[in-house]
Amino acid sequence: MQYILSEEEYQDLLDKAKEQKILAKKKLQDLCTKVANHMPVLYWGRKEPEPWGCMRSIDDWYCDDCPVQDVCPSLKQYSK
Numbered sequence: 001m002q003y004i005l006s007e008e009e010y011q012d013l014l015d016k017a018k019e020q021k022i023l024a025k026k027k028l029q030d031l032c033t034k035v036a037n038h039m040p041v042l043y044w045g046r047k048e049p050e051p052w053g054c055m056r057s058i059d060d061w062y063c064d065d066c067p068v069q070d071v072c073p074s075l076k077q078y079s080k
Helices: 007-038
Strands: none
Touching: none
């Protein structure tokens, strides 16, 4: 079965899909920030795991050893 949509109906569908995509990205970012701020990881030769921290929460921080850097939707900032 094929449906014919008006231009307005089609635009409404596109707008709803865009809203859902934005909402999903925000939820993913919130989860990634929480993980980065609370999940202990070993980095920079430390003997005890500590949370890495998220650059969105900590000024002048980097994504180098962040445990969620592969899935995080935020723009990344790496040390030189």
